[in-house]
Amino acid sequence: MGTSREWKLMKVVKFGGSSLADAAHVEKVVQIVQADLDRKVVVTSAPGKRFAGDIKVTDLLIKYANATLTGDTDPKYVADIFTRYEEIGQGFNVPEAVLADIKAKLESLPKQSYPNDDYLMAAFKAHGERLNAELFAACLTQSGTKARFVDPKEAGILLSDDPNQASVLEETYDNLKKIKVGDEKLVFPGFFGFTKNGYIATFARGGSDITGSILARGLNASLYENFTDVDAIFAANPKIVDHPLPITKMTFREMRELSYAGFSVFNDEAIIPAIQGQVPINVKNTNNPDLPGTLIVPEKDVTPTRPVTGIAGSNRFAALYLHRYLLNKQVGFTLKILNILYKYGVSYEHMPSGIDDLTIIFDRNQLDTDTIHKMCNDIQKTLNPDTLEWIDDYAIIMVVGEGMRAKIGTIENIIRPLAEHGIAVHMINQGASRISIMLGTRESDADDAVKYIYQHFFSNAKLKV
Numbered sequence: 152m153g154t155s156r157e158w159k160l161m162k163v164v165k166f167g168g169s170s171l172a173d174a175a176h177v178e179k180v181v182q183i184v185q186a187d188l189d190r191k192v193v194v195t196s197a198p199g200k201r202f203a204g205d206i207k208v209t210d211l212l213i214k215y216a217n218a219t220l221t222g223d224t225d226p227k228y229v230a231d232i233f234t235r236y237e238e239i240g241q242g243f244n245v246p247e248a249v250l251a252d253i254k255a256k257l258e259s260l261p262k263q264s265y266p267n268d269d270y271l272m273a274a275f276k277a278h279g280e281r282l283n284a285e286l287f288a289a290c291l292t293q294s295g296t297k298a299r300f301v302d303p304k305e306a307g308i309l310l311s312d313d314p315n316q317a318s319v320l321e322e323t324y325d326n327l328k329k330i331k332v333g334d335e336k337l338v339f340p341g342f343f344g345f346t347k348n349g350y351i352a353t354f355a356r357g358g359s360d361i362t363g364s365i366l367a368r369g370l371n372a373s374l375y376e377n378f379t380d381v382d383a384i385f386a387a388n389p390k391i392v393d394h395p396l397p398i399t400k401m402t403f404r405e406m407r408e409l410s411y412a413g414f415s416v417f418n419d420e421a422i423i424p425a426i427q428g429q430v431p432i433n434v435k436n437t438n439n440p441d442l443p444g445t446l447i448v449p450e451k452d453v454t455p456t457r458p459v460t461g462i463a464g465s466n467r468f469a470a471l472y473l474h475r476y477l478l479n480k481q482v483g484f485t486l487k488i489l490n491i492l493y494k495y496g497v498s499y500e501h502m503p504s505g506i507d508d509l510t511i512i513f514d515r516n517q518l519d520t521d522t523i524h525k526m527c528n529d530i531q532k533t534l535n536p537d538t539l540e541w542i543d544d545y546a547i548i549m550v551v552g553e554g555m556r557a558k559i560g561t562i563e564n565i566i567r568p569l570a571e572h573g574i575a576v577h578m579i580n581q582g583a584s585r586i587s588i589m590l591g592t593r594e595s596d597a598d599d600a601v602k603y604i605y606q607h608f609f610s611n612a613k614l615k616v
């Protein structure tokens with residue numbers, strides 16, 4: 152409590168929704184913030200799930216936004232959201248006015264004007280973190296620690312004009328330089344910022360991690376602590392593998408590849424500002440804060456001890472397979488495909504190719520059935536491939552490790568356990584990144600593929616059945 156000694160280093164500390172789900176968790180968070188004077192800047196998510204099957208406040212806000220868009224004015228939407236904040240606020244005896252203000256802000260959301268429905272959705276969602284940051288600042292104050300809520304508008308967190316998938320604009324970092332970190336704790340809401348036109352925009356889901364990373368870079372932090380509900384980042388998702396090995400240290404780029412391919416514990420885009428600022432990240436458990444957690448650092452600070460650091464799997468992909476003889480001789484084939492993707496506003500993730508074959512892998516979240524249909528028709532008409540197959544049932548497995556570069560035969564060791572268990576591999580991609588191998592499998596095989604590869608590289612592991 153208080154500031155009996157001067158703070159030395161500056162740490163940005165982000166707490167995920169699971170760490171702020173109710174008053175009991177918020178109490179732990181207050182203690183964590185108070186336990187280290189260097190924890191100067193706090194980033195909050197919206198209250199998350201309290202138990203399996205619970206609904207995150209962000210999802211309640213999405214329901215509220217959708218109801219508003221259909222003209223449904225049932226007060227239950229506000230009531231369901233407000234009770235989450237009320238329970239936390241009452242646990243800390245925050246002044247009535249703080250809770251009344253939260254309720255008023257929730258009620259006024261439908262009355263504001265928005266340029267379009269997408270911006271309305273962004274503004275509703277962002278209030279999960281905004282209101283939680285205001286409330287958390289009040290909880291800290293009630294607990295005897297000076298704290299101030301910082302509005303991302305005041306801080307100059309500027310985002311692109313993509314209301315629900317925004318990216319940070321470079322000017323943000325100049326704006327953040329002007330922020331003075333003094334005696335009081337600064338509490339920032341995660342997940343959102345403002346466009347140059349002054350409208351709220353959010354990052355993609357899970358984006359509070361990105362805000363923490365932006366602040367860590369912009370405020371020149373010595374460490375970015377990311378508190379969640381697991382003791383460490385594990386070598387495989389603990390929902391797939393029983394008691395996976397914790398990773399004590401890993402590199403920025405290992406984390407980037409693993410979070411991209413399914414390690415949801417840390418948002419995949421969030422690594423980038425931390426790399427740009429060379430700020431190490433420490434993922435820790437709010438419920439076990441004395442454990443060391445996982446440290447994510449520059450390459451030069453890690454000496455790999457094993458070939459594989461982690462194995463991730465994700466089902467969020469779909470693929471388009473094209474076959475045409477003499478594809479290798481066709482000038483402009485890929486260009487024509489890219490033009491069609493551009494026409495439909497679709498980006499692709501990977502494009503592995505063979506002499507007569509091409510597979511294009513997409514993030515399925517950006518595609519609806521109508522777009523897929525039109526895009527495939529266009530490709531068929533324009534390029535006339537011998538085979539065109541849309542594969543909706545597509546998963547990517549990523550096996551990642553800095554240690555792979557020095558080890559011969561890793562591919563064989565990845566493929567063998569899959570072959571032994573009859574799992575078909577549709578694609579292997581090792582080309583560009585020398586620290587990862589990517590495999591394409593059917594969705595239904597993805598979890599098993601992760602398990603068997605894990606078992607092979609981390610022997611004696613118990614497997615969940």
Ligand SMILES: Nc1ncnc2c1ncn2[C@@H]1O[C@H](COP(=O)(O)OP(=O)(O)O)[C@@H](O)[C@H]1O
Nearest residue numbers: 167168169379380381384385387388414415416
């Ligand atoms: N390799 C992994 N190591 C640790 N956790 C993982 C991994 N892969 C997926 N997870 C999941 O990530 C969850 C934490 O992320 P998230 O739910 O976004 O937390 P928060 O609400 O704290 O932001 C864990 O509970 C775990 O189920």
Ligand SMILES: N[C@@H](CC(=O)OP(=O)(O)O)C(=O)O
Nearest residue numbers: 167168196209356357358359
């Ligand atoms: N609350 C937002 C943003 C976020 O980052 O949340 P969390 O830290 O709980 O993953 C979401 O649910 O997407």
